[in-house]
Amino acid sequence: MTEREKMLDGQLYRADDGELCALRAHAKAVLAEADACDTPEKRNRSLRRLLGGAGENLYIERGFYCDYGCNIFVGDNFYCNYGVCILDVCAVKFGDGCLIGPQVGIYAATHPLSVKERAAGLEYGKPVTVGNNCWIGGGAVINPGVTLGDNVVVGSGSVVTKSFLSDVVIAGNPAKIIKKL
Numbered sequence: 770m771t772e773r774e775k776m777l778d779g780q781l782y783r784a785d786d787g788e789l790c791a792l793r794a795h796a797k798a799v800l801a802e803a804d805a806c807d808t809p810e811k812r813n814r815s816l817r818r819l820l821g822g823a824g825e826n827l828y829i830e831r832g833f834y835c836d837y838g839c840n841i842f843v844g845d846n847f848y849c850n851y852g853v854c855i856l857d858v859c860a861v862k863f864g865d866g867c868l869i870g871p872q873v874g875i876y877a878a879t880h881p882l883s884v885k886e887r888a889a890g891l892e893y894g895k896p897v898t899v900g901n902n903c904w905i906g907g908g909a910v911i912n913p914g915v916t917l918g919d920n921v922v923v924g925s926g927s928v929v930t931k932s933f934l935s936d937v938v939i940a941g942n943p944a945k946i947i948k949k950l
Contacts, residue, residue: 864901
């Protein structure tokens, strides 16, 4: 398997692989180009070229960052506020009608607990899935392997370390259900 195939499969891989370095460099170039665009329409056209898939009515504010972009898939009516960081070493999928607040971090990337493996430059990932009509409040962090059902609201500043079913408001560190919708 290539390092990219291992990465997408959630296996240990080497991030310093030439193909992966080139893909990250491409993403950085497209992100810089998008931030330099003088209209939101032009910026979102640039970002569509980077993403793995995007539905209708995509809107991503300036200051968006991702590792690869090609592993991010968004549904219709997607809004992403300023300063969002998505580490997409595995698939990161959003349903329709999702709203992402400012300074949110969504991380499919992680590192092994073994010091020896980390020192060897190995890392891995776990996919993240966000259902339809979810709202992730500003400053929240979604950790690797998390799945959120439909209509989930994540309170500002929350750290989501596990998956949650649909129709709940979650908040805190670690996030827990504070209200059922």
